Amino acid sequence: MKTKQRASERKPPWLRTFVPKSSPLVVTVCEGCGLYIIQDRENVWESWDYGLVEGDDLTVAIILGRPVTRVTWLPSVGHPLLRSTFGSRGIMPDGQYLARHMCHLARISVKPFKPPRRGRPSGKPWGWPKLSKQEIAEFKRIWDMPYSQLKHEKTPTNHGRPGR
Template identity: 45%
Template sequence: MMPRRKPPWLKLLCPQGVNPAHLTARRCGTCHEWVAVDTGGPIEEVYDPGVLDAMDLAVAIILGRRFTRIQPIAGTSLIGLRTPCGTRGIEPDGMYLAAHECFRVPISVKPFKPPKRMAAAKWNGPQLSDGEISAFETA
């Protein structure tokens, strides 16, 4: 089986330079498929570059495949990775990456579309009464 070409959108998932998700695009050393490697911790985690949606997520759960959530960072177009614990952190409208297993067909080959830059929530000052603020100032 011939390895696939590098997906053109892989550079959006694994950007050069500032990359809080610590994702690097490279070929798997065993099967030579393109993968996204999380190099942020002491152990490298390898993911298929296809993005899982709600239907694909159900398939990953049934197959017992590990996955991680793509978490947009507010106010930027950057992402972070969050590994869900059980059912905590799993949302049907989220985007996920499935763990890579050599010589297995990826669950998804959907391209990654970076989140639009979201406006950061503005802080409107303390939500305290005048009495609470004066009690704090005198203490």
């Protein structure tokens, strides 16, 4: 009977944000060394250390010959996507990466991942076009109109003329 490997470290709390349940990535414990790792189970299963590799840490990873994968944040779905770099190709100095997990070797980094800032501060409007009082009144009139009456209403076009 196979027993589940126990972690030899505490799980960083930011990993729950980085790898939510909806992600094809999985946070698990390495069976060999007992450290937390991120597994990409979408195609070929690959294991990555959870520390974010960038800047000087990226230089260290390249010098040590440790394979890395590029982290691309997908704000529309709220989780990252990992992209292969094929050696030194695809490595950009401003990119964010994860280093391949190699049992019993020290991690390149333990830096937490922070999702990119939103395009606008929370609580601020999206920058809708300014509407005239007439346009707002027309919207309210149509909004309050019963559906049975709305079916027979002619739709104005962008030029202010009735539609077909």
